[in-house]
Amino acid sequence: MSNVTSVSVKIGDGELVFETGKIAKQANGAVYAYYKGSAVIATVCCGEQPSEPIDYVPVSVEYNEKYYAAGKIPGGFLKREGKPKDKEILVSRLIDRPMRPLFDKAFGREIQIVPTVVSCDMINTPDIVAINAASCAVTISDIPFYGPIAAVRVALIGDEYVINPTFQQLPQAKLDIVVAGTHDGITMVEGGAKEVSEQNMLDAIAAAQPVITEICEAQMKMRELCGKEKLPLMDVTQDLSWLESVKEFAYPLEKEASFVKGKMNRYAALEEAHNKVRAQFADLIAEDEKREGQLAAMFDELEYNILRASILNDGVRTDGRKVTEIRPITCEVGVLPCTHGSALFTRGETQSLAVTTLGTAQDEQMFDTIDGDKSFSNFMLHYNFPPYSVGECGRLTTGRREIGHGHLAQRALEAVVPKKDSFPYTIRVVSEIMESNGSSSMASVCGGCLSLMDAGVPISSPVAGIAMGLITEGADYSRYVILSDILGEEDHLGDMDFKVAGTSKGITAFQMDIKIAGVTPEIMSKALNQAKEGRMHILGIMTNTLSGPREEISEYAPKILSIKVPEEMIGAVIGTGGKTIKSIAQKAGAEINIEDDGTVMIYGKNNASAQEAKRLILSIIEKPEVGKIYHGTVKRIVDFGAFIEILPGKEGLCHISKLAKTRVKQVSDVLQVGQEVDVKLIEIDRMDRLNLSYVDALPKEETEECKK
Known part of the structure; x- marks a missing residue:
């Protein structure tokens, strides 16, 4: 008999229930969670301990939806669920992002989290259940985890913030975001909106926090009732005393190289500095094979400390900008000769070539999911990140990152794209990243917007996007600096990645990942306001290039x-x-x-x-009109006249007497079968028969000739 443990927490008018002990008992942790009719089985397993410590967390999340959950059979030739759909990849990212920072690198083992949707009532969204179930499964497992985390969806419907709205409510929402966090604070936000204010966004996040806290407490209660003893971390104690002299020698070299202008120049300068250090201490490094890895970690630590200290103490960034300064921006439109719309957006060393293509209804994207009936979308945005954009060799693939960035940019532009009934085209935007050094997804928003306008798509307002960063100091984060338009290094070494896209009226898309706990509302409010200033600056440059959609669509478009x-x-x-x-x-x-x-x-x-x-x-x-001249085709000739089709399926008789002003011996002397002629409708008789005249439709000079 299974020993089932269950806890629940009330959310709205329903209860989120966590159960364990009955299903998937061989996994390290397994939870069956359900909210009303939507249910998820989440499992977590870990691999064997590696022989050597690693410097990353090898965790993977595989969210999957079973068609049987909604009483469906997969469409198409294959009746088995296949490769992950875009939606499943996007939800996997929503689960991964708030959880990954809470695993300890010292654990070292591969971790796989598999949330499976096994029931969907097509009313309550299963993705939120899956995020909470995944966290609970890890929390009660024997895998070390500094959680739990919890998540809710928040929608602004009318003037009310609704927690976990239904599928039916979401189309009415002005704002739709997923908020995740720990018991202590928010760690992730993602979603879209219809030009809402910064205060609306802050209020939505604030509405989520109490519910997140309650769900976290339910998971902690579950851990108290049935949680397993945690597996040990790897012993990563190392003798690093040999690095003291190395660090003293390396510090000035690292500091000088860290502020070289230009990404590739800076990378080359850092590599040269590292090689000087390696050459200086070659004998010391050679004494132990582990020392090369320890040296690489020391370089990373030096860069981390140097860049953060420069920003906090001097307000100087690695490329010399001030903390609120945006990199130089150039915009070009119509850069490709035969596409329907194109734009090249360059911000510093990040560049997007965006192309818009207009198609017909047959080109719409069909979605066959468990959420409801098959649906169609006439707007899509695809993001490509080729390896040459960062000066590397590699395979041209579409991975989870590409799907996630493309989805964010698509949400940013969806709010301004016209409805199908007013602009009946299928619209596809493709962002090809030509260069990357920070926030290529927001460059895709800007370039995509310009290419839409260049194609003549009547968007309601231009949209721009910007990525923000955060550097903090102290346990209470009393010292902090918010960065506008972050570089790749600032994203990697900072405490927050914060992307905001919108129009001059308000926000259309939002994504935030926080690497520290307890970011205050004050910090978030300041970051949003600073992001708005940056967004307005970028919009000004974009509209100077192209102020609005072109009046006509491209001659190459259907x-x-x-x-x-x-x-x-x-x-x-x-x-x-x-x-x-x-x-x-x-x-x-x-x-x-x-x-x-x-x-x-x-x-x-x-x-x-x-x-x-x-x-x-x-x-x-068209109804035939007496007195009107029609261009018709002679269909048949008879002795007394010719039958002429003046409208599709509508024939009339032109009597032989109406072929000329003089007597005509044979109809064929004037008309031939298949000949196209102008005729005048002179009568519709009581039997709806059409009587035509050839001579009355002739120009005046030709009529005079017929009299002779």
Whole structure:
């Protein structure tokens, strides 16, 4: 009989329940967690202890959703769940980021966390359950962990901050963020918004903190009831006394090299300084094979201390900027000759080549998830980070980092992209990172926005993004400096990575990762306000380059037209077996879709083909008008006249007497089958028959000739 332990915490009108002792008992830690109808099994396992200490935490998170959780069978040819979907990768990152800093490097073992969604009521989001379940599984396991962490989703609906909103509530939200933290403070925030204020963001984070604290307390109670004794850490004690003289010699070299201008120049200067140290102490280093690794760690420590001290004491950064100073920015648009829209955005040594492509409804992205019915998106942003962007060789792959950065940039721009009913195009933006030294995701936001405007996409407002950093000192973080537009080194050596994107009106996307506990509301408020100043500076430069969307879309983009036909005429437009609409599409060189309500979407290869398709469709639904001249085609010739098609499916008779002012012996003397001619509709009789005149449609001078 299983010895089941259970704890719960009330969230809103439901309870989040953690259970252990019944499922997956061979894992180091396993928790079955559920909130109403959404349930997750989270497990954690660790590998064997390595022979040597390592300087990183080898943890991996594999969040996965089973289709059976929502009573579904996977679509497509394969009926087994395949490679991770983008959503699963994004949730894995949400779990990994707040947990990774709380594992001890000295543990050294590989750690794998697997949260599996096994039930989804398509009402309550399972990703939040998964984050909490993963933390609880590690907390009660024998793996050393300085947690727990907890997470909630916060949405601003109307004027109310809703904790863990349902799928049905989220479309109404002006702000949608996931907030994670420990019992002591917030450590991660990520989400999007519809141009909300900085105060709205601070209030949303504040609303999350009490609930996070309660969930952490429930996990700690679970640990008291059934937690395992923790495995020992590796003995990493090392004799580092030999480094004292090395450090004294290396410090001035390291300090000088750390402030060389230019990323690659600085890296070269640091490498030269390290080689001088190695040459000076070659015999000492050679005495023990472990000393090379200890020396590398010493270099990292020196750089860490030098850069942080310079910022805290002197307000000088590694590239010589002041703490609020933004790197030089250049913007170019229309840089590629045949794309629909393109832009090159360069900020310091970070550069994005952003390209916008406009497509038709057939190009929409389909999502088949457990969240609900299949859904379609007409806006997507893809981010590519090739190895040459940092001067390296490597494989061209799309990893978790690329998916995460692309998703953040997409959320930043989604708030300003027009709805499909007003701009019926599928929009794809691709950001190719050409150079990288800090916040390429925010460069993708800026470049992507410029390329959208260059393509003529009628976005509501320009969007810019900026990455902020934080350097603190002291246990109470009483001394701190907030950095605007951080470099790669400042991200790596700092205490916070804080990305904000938005318009001049408010925030559209937000991501924050904090490496220390207890960042105060004061620090967060100051960082948000400083980020706003930087964002407005960048927006000013962008709008000087291109102030708004171009009035016309690119000549290379497909032309999309929308018209409405009466519902009773839908059958006539489609024709028997689709014959009519297929014929129009072929003649015009366009794609045509018709909805049940009579809405017709025309996708032309260019404007001419779209307009021709529109003309042909309108001619079908047009009612013949007496006195109007039509351009028709001779279909049949009989002894007494010719039958001429003036509109698709509508023929009239041109009597032989109406071919000329003089007597005509044979119709074929004037008209031939297949000939295109102008005719005038002179009568619609009681039987709705159309009577046409050829001679009355002729220009006046030709009519005079016919009299002779």
